[in-house]
């Protein structure tokens with residue numbers, strides 16, 4: 001007999017329906033899975049057989065021993081252990097161990113990994129499937145209990161949390177009804193519970209750098225901080241998340257989807273409500289940073305989506321890593337090759353990088369003398385290429401804080417206060433980009449000034465004659481590129497937004513130019 005059960009497959013962050021067809025017939029014992037399965041799926045034969053038997057059911061009855069499973073469409077590679085549940089349930093139906101008709105099965109999607117004793121385990125990549133199932137008009141989704149909170153972010157579908165295979169069968173037989181999962185946690189409430197490790201209130205002095213970080217947070221701009229050892233670069237970068245606005249539901253969904261696919265959602269941390277802060281080590285490989293690999297997976301740039309990618313000690317990263325970052329920094333997404341074409345992952349993040357000005361660290365320091373030769377300094381700086389630097393909007397020289405300031409009792413403005421201004425500026429941006437069309441259906445929405453295209457810059461960053469003259473002079477003096485010109489305009493748009501100004505005034509432009517040229521003059 002033939003049974004058909006619906007499931008899904010992820011291609012990057014998008015999903016497609018998979019029809020799991022199970023055919024059980026009399027004959028020579030065979031157990032085959034066809035339809036481009038990977039190793040984990042092939043191994044599901046053993047898991048499914050044990051799970052069925054240990055749940056108290058019979059695995060194939062009588063002389064019906066020929067078992068063929070087809071995962072359709074056959075041209076997409078299927079990965080992971082998602083199909084354990086539909087396969088096990090389908091075998092019970094096709095082998096007539098279950099003879100009842102279950103009406104609700106037609107409109108339902110089944111996903112989840114089984115353990116040998118028939119229990120369902122937390123399975124990665126569930127959220128994109130649930131979002132997709134809803135779009136396709138599927139009414140019920142049966143999935144592992146541990147995945148239910150993550151799935152319940154999508155409303156309008158019934159999420160049935162299952163403990164085990166037995167649990168599902170008893171529910172369908174109306175013997176032990178399971179109630180659809182209702183998210184108990186209020187989304188807004190959970191946002192308020194976010195805790196930050198660092199607060200700007202306890203960082204002494206550094207007002208100029210704090211102001212630049214406020215602009216970066218407000219408009220999503222990239223930052224490079226250069227300074228001597230112990231100046232506070234790492235401390236300042238780590239405090240950046242505390243002034244970033246809270247994520248809205250759309251952003252939470254985008255970020256959670258990426259972590260779901262990467263298998264990085266822990267069972268007790270089902271929603272990524274806190275903006276990501278990724279700080280990969282200098283030894284991290286190109287693939288781990290930008291994504292890809294034999295089984296394509298999102299890299300650090302996508303795990304930092306809507307949050308921060310912090311590259312501490314920038315000069316110690318491999319040059320190939322920095323070069324690989326150029327494309328996602330420009331496009332806000334990254335395409336990785338897979339068996340059939342490409343998949344793209346979103347990668348809109350704030351890059352914050354820090355480094356010393358030279359190998360010994362004290363070049364230009366107010367108190368300590370630099371020990372490096374001119375050649376050493378040059379070699380060190382050459383590690384960061386021109387095109388990479390060009391993609392950074394705010395170039396900051398971080399001075400050391402004076403000792404009396406450091407020892408003083410003064411408490412600076414808190415991150416919460418700064419965040420309020422950042423949020424106001426982001427609201428203006430949300431209004432600005434509300435009507436803007438997306439690049440493609442699958443692209444994520446434009447949310448910050450840094451993501452503006454050249455056409456949008458023309459539309460939203462108008463400057464007057466005095467501003468034009470100022471910018472022209474700066475470009476000539478510092479031989480800035482066309483990209484730098486556009487990036488200065490975006491930063492000045494953010495500076496204007498921070499004071500609620502519709503127009504970009506000359507003073508806003510002057511401040512933006514200053515951040516762009518501070519280091520070029522002294523260091524690069």
Ligand SMILES: Nc1ncnc2c1ncn2[C@@H]1O[C@H](COP(=O)(O)OP(=O)(O)OP(=O)(O)O)[C@@H](O)[C@H]1O
Nearest residue numbers: 202203204206228229230231232233234235236401
């Ligand atoms: N402005 C400041 N206010 C309070 N503490 C500070 C400040 N600047 C630095 N510190 C203290 O100095 C320590 C070292 O700072 P941090 O690690 O950020 O330096 P760094 O610039 O990253 O140095 P390196 O170049 O060696 O990595 C911090 O942990 C903090 O305790």
Ligand SMILES: [Mg+2]
Nearest residue numbers: 233234312354
């Ligand atoms: Mg540091």
